[in-house]
Amino acid sequence: MKLLIVDDEVEICDFLKSFFEERNYEVKAASSGQAALAAVEHFKPQVILLDIKMPVMDGIQVLGEVKKKYPRIKVIMVTALETRDKIEECLRLGADNYITKPLSLEYLENDVREKIEALSGSNAS
Amino acid sequence: MVNLYLRKRKQFLKRTILTVSLLILAFFFYALFRFIAYRFFGYDLFASDISIVVLSVFVMSLLYKPVDYFVLLLFKEVLFRSYLRDHTALVQLTRSLTKVLNRNELANLIVNTFGEMLHVLVASILVREKSKGIYRVISAFGLNPSAWRNVEFSPNALIIELLRIRRVPLEREQAARPLPWQDANQLRHDFQELHASCVIPLIFQGELIGSINLTPRGAAKTFSPQDIKSFFEFAKEAAAAFHNAGLFDELEQSIRELMKIQSEFLHSAQHSAIAQLATGIAHEIHNPLTIISGKAQILLLKRDKIAYDDQVEDVLKTIVKQTKRAADITRKLLMFSESHKLVKELIDFEMLVNDTISLLSYQVSLDQIQVIRRFEQPLPKWLGNIGELREAFLNLFLNAVQAIGTKGIIEVEARYHERDRVAELRICDSGPGIAKEDLPRIFHPFFTTREGASGLGLFVTQQIIHGYKGSVRVENRPGHGAAFIIELPYRAEPLPRAFEAEGDSADPSAPGDAGLRDVQQSGDPGSFISIS
Numbered sequence: 001m002k003l004l005i006v007d008d009e010v011e012i013c014d015f016l017k018s019f020f021e022e023r024n025y026e027v028k029a030a031s032s033g034q035a036a037l038a039a040v041e042h043f044k045p046q047v048i049l050l051d052i053k054m055p056v057m058d059g060i061q062v063l064g065e066v067k068k069k070y071p072r073i074k075v076i077m078v079t080a081l082e083t084r085d086k087i088e089e090c091l092r093l094g095a096d097n098y099i100t101k102p103l104s105l106e107y108l109e110n111d112v113r114e115k116i117e118a119l120s121g122s123n124a125s
Numbered sequence: 126m127v128n129l130y131l132r133k134r135k136q137f138l139k140r141t142i143l144t145v146s147l148l149i150l151a152f153f154f155y156a157l158f159r160f161i162a163y164r165f166f167g168y169d170l171f172a173s174d175i176s177i178v179v180l181s182v183f184v185m186s187l188l189y190k191p192v193d194y195f196v197l198l199l200f201k202e203v204l205f206r207s208y209l210r211d212h213t214a215l216v217q218l219t220r221s222l223t224k225v226l227n228r229n230e231l232a233n234l235i236v237n238t239f240g241e242m243l244h245v246l247v248a249s250i251l252v253r254e255k256s257k258g259i260y261r262v263i264s265a266f267g268l269n270p271s272a273w274r275n276v277e278f279s280p281n282a283l284i285i286e287l288l289r290i291r292r293v294p295l296e297r298e299q300a301a302r303p304l305p306w307q308d309a310n311q312l313r314h315d316f317q318e319l320h321a322s323c324v325i326p327l328i329f330q331g332e333l334i335g336s337i338n339l340t341p342r343g344a345a346k347t348f349s350p351q352d353i354k355s356f357f358e359f360a361k362e363a364a365a366a367f368h369n370a371g372l373f374d375e376l377e378q379s380i381r382e383l384m385k386i387q388s389e390f391l392h393s394a395q396h397s398a399i400a401q402l403a404t405g406i407a408h409e410i411h412n413p414l415t416i417i418s419g420k421a422q423i424l425l426l427k428r429d430k431i432a433y434d435d436q437v438e439d440v441l442k443t444i445v446k447q448t449k450r451a452a453d454i455t456r457k458l459l460m461f462s463e464s465h466k467l468v469k470e471l472i473d474f475e476m477l478v479n480d481t482i483s484l485l486s487y488q489v490s491l492d493q494i495q496v497i498r499r500f501e502q503p504l505p506k507w508l509g510n511i512g513e514l515r516e517a518f519l520n521l522f523l524n525a526v527q528a529i530g531t532k533g534i535i536e537v538e539a540r541y542h543e544r545d546r547v548a549e550l551r552i553c554d555s556g557p558g559i560a561k562e563d564l565p566r567i568f569h570p571f572f573t574t575r576e577g578a579s580g581l582g583l584f585v586t587q588q589i590i591h592g593y594k595g596s597v598r599v600e601n602r603p604g605h606g607a608a609f610i611i612e613l614p615y616r617a618e619p620l621p622r623a624f625e626a627e628g629d630s631a632d633p634s635a636p637g638d639a640g641l642r643d644v645q646q647s648g649d650p651g652s653f654i655s656i657s
Contacts, residue, residue, distance in 0.1 A: 011416045019423055053408055080411030083400065100456070101411040102418035102448050105426065 001116050004045035005029045006036040006062065007078070008054040016049065019105060020112070033057025040066055045073060047115050049108075050095075052079040052086065060089060067094040074115040078103065143196045147185055150192065154184050211352070214242040215359045222366040226373045228252065231366055232264035239339065240266030246342040247320045249273055252327075252335040252367060253280075255375075260285055260335065267340075268320055276318055283308060284315035288326040289333045294353050294360075295324045298346075323348055325356050327364035334367055388570040388581050395579075407455045418448035454484070471506040472514060474539055474548065481519050482537070485526060493532045501540035507548065508616045509593060517589040517597075520582035521552045521609045527575060528556030528607065546615040553608040558601040567599055 003025045007013050013029035020027045028043050030036040033054055040048070048066065052059035063075055076097045077090050087098055097111055158180065162168050218238045225231045232250040239248035249265035258280060265273040278285050287295060297316045301309040316322065321338035328334070337360055341348050348356070421444040428438060482489070482496055489496060507514070525535045533555040541548050559567060566572045568587045573580030590597045595613035602608050 009412045009416070012412065012419070015416065015419050015423065019419070080407045080415075083404070100452075101415040102452050103415055103422075105419060105422040 001025045002043065002045040002047075003027045003112060004036065004039055004043060004048045006031075006033075006048060006054075006059070007051040008032060009051075012051075020109070023109065025112075033059070033062045036062050037065055040070065040073070044070075046119055047074045047076065047112050049076050049078050049112075052077060052090070060086070060093065063090060063093050063095055072119070074119065076108075076111060076115070078108075139196060139200055142199070143193060146192055146196065147188060150188055151181050151184050155180065211243050212355060214238060215355055218242075219359055219362045222363060225366070226370055228367065228370040228374055229263055231363075231370050235337065235363060236264050236266040239337075244342050245339050247338070247340040249276075249319060249321065249338045250335060251276075251278070251319070251338060253333070255371070262319070262338075265320075272320065278315070282315060283311050284319075284324065285333065287312070288324065288336060292326060292328055292333075294326065294357050296347055296353070297322045322346060323353060323356075325353070325360045327360050327367055329364040329368040334364055334371070337363070384570050388584060391579065392581060392585055403455055410455060411452055414448045414452050418445050421445050421448075469508055469510055472509050472511050473506055474504050474550070475500050477511065477515055478518060478537055478539065478550075481515055481522060484519070485522065489526060489535075492526065492529065494526060494529055495534045497534060497536045499536070499538045501538075504539060504541050504548070505615065507613070513589045513592070517586040517611070518550070518552075520586040521597075521611070524582060524609070525552055525554035525556070525607075527578075528554050530556070533606075541615075548613045548615060550611040550613070551608055553602060553606060555606045558605065558607050559599060564599065564601075568597075 001024065003020055005013050005016050005020075005027060006029075007016075008031050010031055013031060017027045017029050028039050028045065030039045034057055036048070036050070037057075039045070050059045050062060059077065059079065063077070066073055066075060071094065074096045075094070076099060077095045078099050078101065080101045090098060096115060099108060099111070155177065159169075218235065221234065222231065225234055232252065236248040236250055239245050245267075247265070247267040249262050249268065251260050252263050253260050260278040260280065260282075262273045262276040280286075284295070287300060297313065301312045304312060316324070319338040320340060322340045323338070325337045325339070326333055327336055337356065339348070339356070421441045425438070425441045425445070433441075478498065478500075482498075522535070522537070529535070535555075536551070536553040538551040538553075539548065560574075563572075563574065568583050569580075570584040571580040572584075587597050590611055590613065593613055593616070595611060597609065597611045599607055599609050
């Protein structure tokens, strides 16, 4: 169970990382778009939690790149608040879910687990 | 009825005079012949009755036509007085033309005066519509509206061309006679469509801007040349008035458009400002909120391993709940600002109203305003743009809050009329009500009685509601305060949109709600001012 957390707010990365690590996930965190893409290359996560608003390279660009190269990686957009336009753009680019901050950790964990189970399910068949 | 009686009396009078003058003439000729025969020939010509009868019949038949004509002339002389009266009416009408600046009012004034004062049977007015390039009947007397409402002529219709070229009044038969028969038939048909026997052009600065179309009353098929001449003189004045009214209409139209554009501009500027503010605040506030709430949740989820005492658990739950509430406010703010994006969805009215009221809950509780909500069930879900409808309601609600000032009651009622398929939303306030002279202007753009207000709220609301083919009106309540009533016709066609299929995951508030339900049993933040 490999999870990549992308958020420019280090505190958020930290507590999400410790939360998921406690639940036996293998977690890497990235605090920028470029770092995220690099992490995708060598870490090969199954699920990415991706913030939209980041300096230099935002989440929507990262989403586009990731889905182009690795369409099998599940991406869950995690963001403070966006207009409908942005939400629609994310869904069009292939985002697998959209969650707003503040997060419900239970909901988030369920969602991540579901995505990974769906992946391993399709691997087995 | 009176006119009919008078006319009959006139007919009778005319016939009597005719008969009497014929009898007098017959007697005169009888005496003359008899005198001549007796005096010069010494012969009593009319000794026998037969010859008297023969001569009378002869004279009568010979003289009937000329005498009839003279009696008619006499009547024209008698009628001369009524012509004078007609003339005065026309002069008065001409004078009042300059006071009317609305084209339709002007046309109504003219046709009604012609109909009632000048005793014509049918009067109608044809006017050029500059924008469409056609001539259209805009008002008529003596016709059913259905007979003239849709009468239109293109600028190259025969009757219009004739008026434009000849620049004189046209009388049906006179105008048709010299034309080839197809054209004559066409012209008669044009006259028929106008229900007129005489058409008087309205010419201003060499341009044909319309015509006055008339049919005389009674047996006469046409007007006297004198009548037509005075009508034509009148038409010259009327043409100038119509030209001015047209200019005025155009001016009014462009002012209206300008106001609309200006208000729309201001409105969208206001919107993008709110949207920017909302996203800005959201990013600055939601991240710290996420950290606070997240860490509290981590502690809460550990309660299986570490036993907390009740107080600690309670504090943690409160932290999670209140951070969500804070986030909800910015979320709603953004939703409001998104109304110009016309995504339609099924809307729960009750939720919409509750959401909106909760946005103003702080203000409302500060002003000691009590909000009473009554929703008559069932209220079906509505198809519409949530942002728009929310804004429409928010404006009315804000208006009620501002009308009250401090201390008062706002009643919000919603019900659905199954029979008419119309939803009715009433917002009543206990404020001072609306001044009588302001009632007709209250929905005008930029109209406001409050200092510093844009005067756009109610106008925007009206525009939105009209967009849904609904209506919004205001009335003063018998006791105190004003009531705004929205009526919306029911709409619920399904949407063939890909977006709808993903609607659940796209709704930014849905996942968060689902996850937090267990830590937040004591009701959503929207309901705490139900009665405050």
